Amino acid sequence: MEISAPTLSQLRELEAESVHIMREVAAELERPVLLFSGGKDSIVLLRLAEKAFRPGQFPFPIMHVDTGHNFPEVLEFRDRRVAELGENLIVAKVQDSIDSGRAVEQGLSRNRLQTVTLLDAIAEHRFDAAFGGARRDEERARAKERIFSFRDAHGQWEPRAQRPELWNLYNGVLGPGETVRVFPISNWTELDVWRYIAEEGLELPSIYYAHEREVFERDGMLYAVSEWLRPSDGEVPKTVRVRYRTVGDMTITGAVESDATHPDAVIAETVATRLTERGATRADDRTSEAAMEDRKREGYF
Amino acid sequence: MEAPSLLRLAAAGSVDDGKSTLIGRLLYDSKSLMADQVADAEVDLARLTDGLRAEREQGITIDVAYRFFATPERSFIIADTPGHVRYTRNMVTGASTADLAVVLVDARNGVLEQSRRHAYLSAQLGIRHMVACVNKMDLVDWDEERFRQIEREFGDVLRELGVEDAIAIPISALHGDNVVEPSENAPWYDGPPLLRHLEQVEVARDRNLDEVRFPVQWVIRATDYRGYAGQMASGMLRAGDEVVVLPSGERTTVERVETLDGPVEVAFPPMSVVVHLANDIDAGRGSMICGAETPPPVARRLDARLCWMTDAPLRPGARYQLKQTTRRVRASVESIDSRVDLARLRDGRPAAELQLNDIGRVHLDLATPIMAEPYTRNRVTGAFILIDEKSRDTVAAGTVLEAYEDPGPPTGPHSPGVIWHEPALPRRQRWSRLGVRGATVWLTGLPASGKSTIAEELERRLVALGRPAYLLDGENVRHGLSGDLGFSPADRSEHARRVASVARMFADAGLVTIVALVSPAAADRQWARQLHNEAGLEFIEAWVDTPLDECERRDPHGLYARARAGRLRGFTGVDAPYEPPMAADVRLRGAEESVEQSVERVISALP
Secondary structure: OOOOOOOOOHHHHHHHHHHHHHHHHHHHOOOEEEEOOOOHHHHHHHHHHHHHHOOOOOOOOEEEEEOOOOOHHHHHHHHHHHHHHOOOEEEEEHHHHHHOOOOOOOOOOOOOOHHHHHHHHHHHOOOOEEEOOOOOOOOOOHHHOOOEEEEOOOOOOOHHHOOOOEOOEOOOOOOOOOEEEEOOOOOOOHHHHHHHHHHHOOOOOHHHOOEEEEEEEEOOEEEEOOOOOOOOOOOOOEEEEEEEOOOOOOOOEOEEEOOOOOHHHHHHHHHHOOOOHHHHHEHHHOOOOOHHHHHHHHOOO | OOOOEEEEEEEEOOOOOOHHHHHHHHHHHOOOOOHHHOOOOOOOOHHHOOOOHHHHHHOOOOOOEEEEEEOOOEEEEEEEOOOOHHHHHHHHHHHHOOOEEEEEEEOOOOOOHHHHHHHHHHHHOOOOEEEEEEEOHHHHOOOHHHHHHHHHHHHHHHHHHOOOEEEEEEOEOOOOEOOOEOOOOOOOOOOOOHHHHHHHOOOHHHOOOOOOEEEOOEEEEEOOEEEEEEEOOEOOEOOOOEEEEEOOOEEEEEEEEEEOOEEOOOEOOOOEEEEEEOOOOOOOOOOEEEEOOOOOOEEEEEEEEEEEOOOOOEOOOOEEEEEEOOEEEEEEEEEEEEEEEOOOOEEOOOOOOEOOOOEEEEEEEEEEEEEOOOOOOOOOOOEEEEEOOOOOOEEEEEEEEEEEOOOOOOOOOOOOOOOOOOOOOOHHHHHHHHOOOOEEEEEEOOOOOOHHHHHHHHHHHHHHOOOOEEEEEHHHHOOOOOOOOOOOHHHHHHHHHHHHHHHHHHHHHOOEEEEEOOOOOHHHHHHHHHHHHHOOOOEEEEEEOOOHHHHHHHOOOOHHHHHHOOOOOOOEOOOEOOOOOOOOOEEEOOOOOOHHHHHHHHHHHOO
């Protein structure tokens, strides 16, 4: 009788790949750091780090680039989660970059200013590798990015000079001042992330699930009314049942109407949707066709 | 219902074969495409997948893009690889992780050189499943004869490449025929549409499940906890299994295999797990835990195929870092044996260099061994990259054709026109079958220092212990092999070279070779050591350090007396220098310790 070959489920195969990537970074780079936004992708990263290194400590600290315009639910979640893990948290504040004159506020969004704060923090702590939760399915410039994404001494990405990335053999050899961004969940989709959250029973900040919120509509997106963002003339605030698909700066992250109060309900809505999470809810990616490519070249996440 | 599995596929084709359109169609029709990614899908499916500004401007695909879609049966990762010949390296990158290749063929043009090249590269990268999508069938009026002709041509190419699982599908990517839904335009085609085939093809068996290879990535340490973390490269591993840890060669058993989620009954590729061994042994990153029955070679030399990926050409003699599994070692290019003729898909002639996008066959020398085996047998342990030490760039993708434990030809001169033959029987196999372990003990010291006495006793003791040993006495070798040599510095050097070369071969054969030779020149001894080290053989320099006056007092053959009287010229210690070793492995005090003591000390230094 022929015995069928053992097979991992797609989700567990992705998990195994991500764990391998994290261990490679820990072994080959000197001072890695894990970038944590409080969003679902970086929450998955934390779980993957547990899978890779427990019962040992993480061989790297966790860093949050705080725009100062965060959802309070996310900050509360961040502090609680890091305390549970018993790991080190570094908070790099965009406000500090503004106060010191390193970054200048233009308009409402501090999204682009994060790059300055991020690069300064990487230099200050002499990090040579930074884990991020970016995925290739998010956006088309990301679809081309390597898992080990090389940055020059200015933190910049050169899409035409990416190192070839073959098999699972990552080249983490760096020169002075050079760094590498590492994306362990490059090959995951939004749906994979949600399925993993459901299978692993991961807790998320409450804003990911349906809740009543005062919002107003602008450019076809629903924005929360907050101290940083108020409706202009003609924009009528209303209370709607919404959830967030991504977590970013409050001024640019839009909500979607939803009744999903648990992961399986979100999965059902995700399967049915016809818009990517970035296209639906992120104003920063709507600026131009190459908005993400341009920001990545500058050193964005 | 079984959880969906993952299929990684590479899509390749010539510039205008419609590859990006096909991928756009797969994404669109399987409803994996989001509305904001569809600018005007019906008009321009291809543009969906070209992500970089330069690509949109030039209308071609430069870099590999990864696309994702899923059906209830399976999830798919598509490496969308550029078709242009200038981006062969990107094709190789995309295909390196793929289980299946989809090669696009334009029905009007048939199987072009580039389609053949992509099929060849895919086969070289170990892809065992191929699909030829004969595209633009609508432009040849769905002519069955035309399709069958291409199907035959493509089949011939694949047969030659040894690809067994292949299928040709007549499609129109633009109109969606036979991509997701069967087409009414080709009633004569009774096979599945592309997506159905992709959902059903079985790839789990492609993985090597027979030979356990577990490269250690990282050691997890915590209080009362020490586990070896890594990803299963091949084989199936369970608690209780007998394993050998390479390169040290220590044997032990597996105590348990686990993940954060608990014990794992059987680990198989590509699982990431933590392995606990029964004995406390010296293993760390770069070690490989292997099945005790079928360990891989601990290779110092590779016969390999390289795809060259950078502008500066590869030349013989160049040195790189080689990364394979979790090891990074220095490697030098000994020779470029051939450059593949990509038009004829055959190994060509020896080449002076490899240029960007060239594929060639090379011999590599490794400064430190790696556990490697042919790529056709193991896609993990047979794969490596080369990293340039100055630019730090990844400059080549390599696949192992053969991994040799045995060193190649010794460095130094060889007769004109001779060819080195690789030993058919690897050293380790010979040694383990015969239960021997070769090495060379090189006894150096002044005349009459006691070298021969120690050497003879050492030989007797080793043989009594059951270790094959053989004494190469300098004087005896001068009867015969070195019979044409005198005692000038040049002749002494040549004599040492011959003795060292013979010792190397004896040690390789499995003998503990004992050399008793004055060998006054440090350079000659150093050369002998290098000869052994390069061959991966132990070399023990034992300095018989007996003071000159004691040697002169002994003078068993009256040679010192003759030299002092001026009747013997160039005698070491009298009118020719002896250069004492700076770092002998063993220093024997010939005047102070007994022969037995000296012999014991040498034996304890032996591997």
